[in-house]
Structure formats: structure tokens, C-alpha cells
Amino acid sequence: MKVLIVGLLPFDSGKTSVALSLISEAVSGGFDVGVVKPVTAFSGWYHYQSVRRSIEFRKLIGEDIYKLHNCARSKDPIELESPVVLMHMPPDPERVDWQSSFFTALNLNEQIVALRLTTPNDTNHYYVPANLERLTSILRNVAVELVSSLDPKPIEIEKLDDILLNVGKFADECVRYISSKHELTIIESFNNASAPTQGSANVDVVLLVAPSKVAIYSGERYRKAIELLLKPPWLISSEEVVSLLKPIKTVEMKPTIDRSGAWAEGLLDEILKVC
Numbered sequence: 001m002k003v004l005i006v007g008l009l010p011f012d013s014g015k016t017s018v019a020l021s022l023i024s025e026a027v028s029g030g031f032d033v034g035v036v037k038p039v040t041a042f043s044g045w046y047h048y049q050s051v052r053r054s055i056e057f058r059k060l061i062g063e064d065i066y067k068l069h070n071c072a073r074s075k076d077p078i079e080l081e082s083p084v085v086l087m088h089m090p091p092d093p094e095r096v097d098w099q100s101s102f103f104t105a106l107n108l109n110e111q112i113v114a115l116r117l118t119t120p121n122d123t124n125h126y127y128v129p130a131n132l133e134r135l136t137s138i139l140r141n142v143a144v145e146l147v148s149s150l151d152p153k154p155i156e157i158e159k160l161d162d163i164l165l166n167v168g169k170f171a172d173e174c175v176r177y178i179s180s181k182h183e184l185t186i187i188e189s190f191n192n193a194s195a196p197t198q199g200s201a202n203v204d205v206v207l208l209v210a211p212s213k214v215a216i217y218s219g220e221r222y223r224k225a226i227e228l229l230l231k232p233p234w235l236i237s238s239e240e241v242v243s244l245l246k247p248i249k250t251v252e253m254k255p256t257i258d259r260s261g262a263w264a265e266g267l268l269d270e271i272l273k274v275c
Contacts, residue, residue: 001275002179002203004219006189006238008210014253016064018209018264019188023071025268026184034076034182035068038171038196039234041086044113044142051087051142055149060085060116060125064188072186076178083118083174084167089143091134109160110134113143114152117163117170120177125152128160168234172199194226194241195233201226205271208242214264215247216274248274 003022007013019035026033040062044051047063054060057078065082068074074081088111096102113135114127127147135143155163176199179185187200195201203219225244226233253264 001183001205001271002185002187002219003205003207003271004187004189004195004200004203004222005207005209006194007192008208008238008242010192012211013192013209014211015188015209016067018207018214018253018267019068019186020071021264022186022207022267022271023068025265026186027071027073029268031184031268032182033072033074034178034185035065035072035074035081035188036175036178036185036200037062037065037068037082037188037190038175038200039084039167039190040065040082041088041108041190044087044089044146045139048142051146054087055146058149059123060087060114060150068186068188076181079116079118079123080120080174080177083116083171085116086112087114087146088112089131089135089139091131092136092139095134109157109164112160114146114150115163116150117167119170119173125150126155126163127152128157129154130157168197168199168232171197175199189238190234192237192239193234194222194236194238198233201233204275207267208238208247212253214251214253214267215242216249216251216270217242217245217247218274221245 005015005019007015023033042050042062050063059079069078093103112128113131116125132143189196201223205219206217206222208215225241229236249270251264
């Protein structure tokens with residue numbers, strides 16, 4: 001059984017909180033749970049703890065998959081659970097004369113400092129020297145420490161598109177590998193993408209997360225709605241897809257103090273009813 005968790009909003013929908021809630025219920029219920037976050041991007045400035053952890057593990061690791069991995073008590077290699085990871089850092093604002101319009105106009109390719117691509121057979125790290133040189137001296141030192149721990153290959157900004165166009169193939173190999181080993185696999189998407197990869201949409205159940213509520217959809221119907229929109233799922237927002245569907249059930253979430261974000265109870269039972 002596979003469950004895809006997607007967000008309604010570009011940021012702070014609560015996908016990871018819902019994933020942790022579902023994993024916790026499933027593990028407590030005796031399920032063998034696999035977790036996957038196929039595509040991850042994190043900021044080395046806003047998520048500095050992920051930079052330190054990546055240096056410690058000698059591989060790029062985002063915060064969300066670290067939480068999911070531990071919650072599931074996973075024995076799978078964490079790099080297979082998060083096969084595509086991009087780490088970006090903001091450029092030195094003085095280099096753009098403190099102009100916010102220039103600062104915010106930089107695309108992701110111009111801010112990626114390091115990336116990791118993993119398949120069940122291989123892992124490769126890359127770094128972008130030109131983007132590393134855009135950083136403040138302090139951030140550049142941090143980036144150099146990270147790069148030194150990863151032993152990555154240098155790559156030009158112009159070559160990033162060629163790599164990023166094929167990340168879905170890398171990620172889907174790992175999704176298939178993880179899901180083949182577990183009776184329940186939980187896949188977390190990124191931002192408000194309808195699915196992070198083509199293969200990630202091939203699931204039994206989809207959970208759409210918004211602040212305070214989760215909507216449950218049939219995986220088959222959700223996948224057919226994606227196909228109607230004639231675009232890759234990562235270029236389709238979840239809102240576009242669910243505008244064509246009605247949820248099977250909705251579940252309210254409650255805020256918590258001791259966990260990061262809201263907590264949804266009874267999700268596993270509702271999913272089992274659908275399946």
C-alpha cells in the first residue's frame with residue numbers, strides 16, 4: 001500500500017506533520033513502514049542544521065526526511081529515502097547593490113551550491129563553483145566545509161538543467177525500491193506539486209494537506225485527473241488536480257505544542273477503509 005502526501009499551499013501546508021502522524025500510528029499498529037521524500041530542496045541559510053547534519057553524515061540530507069526516517073524507525077539507507085537533494089544559499093546582497101528586485105529575481109539554478117543524486121546502485125554529489133563564489137565570506141566558508149565533506153564533482157550552472165530534467169528517473173528508482181520492501185510506503189511531495197515524480201502518483205491513497213484539515217482521495221482517481229491535465233505532475237499544482245475531484249473523507253487536525261505542526265488522528269483507519 002502506498003500513500004502520497006501533497007500540500008495545498010506552496011509553503012507550510014503541514015505535509016511533514018501529517019506524515020509523522022500517519023507514520024506514528026502505523027508503527028504503533030505494527031505496520032512495516034517505508035518513507036520517501038523523492039525530491040528535496042533546502043536553504044543552507046534558513047536550515048543551517050541540515051548543513052551541519054550533512055557534513056556529519058557526509059551526504060546531503062534534508063530536515064524532513066531525517067524526521068520521517070527516525071519516526072519510522074527505518075533501517076533503509078536515508079539517501080535512498082531522499083534520492084534527489086538540492087542545497088541552495090542566498091547570494092551576497094552587496095553584490096547586487098542591496099537591490100531586493102535583483103536579489104529575488106535570481107532563479108534556483110543561480111543559488112544551488114550542492115546537490116545529490118542517488119539510485120539503488122549509486123550516489124553522486126555535485127557542486128556549483130560559480131554559485132559558491134556569489135556567497136558572503138562566512139557562507140562561502142560554510143559551503144567549502146560542506147563541499148569538502150561530500151567529495152562532489154564540479155558542475156557549471158549551464159549544465160544544471162540537463163541534470164535536473166532527469167532527476168525524476170533517479171527518484172522513481174528509489175521509490176520503487178523502498179515501496180517493494182514495505183507493506184506501507186509514505187511518499188511526501190514538495191511545496192504544492194501534485195506529485196514529486198511521475199511514479200509517485202502511482203499510489204493507492206492521496207492525502208491533501210492544508211492548515212487544520214486533511215482531504216483523502218482515491219489514488220486511482222487522483223492519477224487520472226493528473227493525466228487529464230497533460231503536464232508532468234511536478235508542474236501541476238495540487239489545487240488544479242483536486243478541482244476535478246471530490247474527497248472521500250476529510251479529517252481535522254489539532255495544533256500541538258510538543259510536535260512541530262498540527263497532528264491528525266485516525267488517519268490510518270480512514271486510509272484502510274479506502275483500501
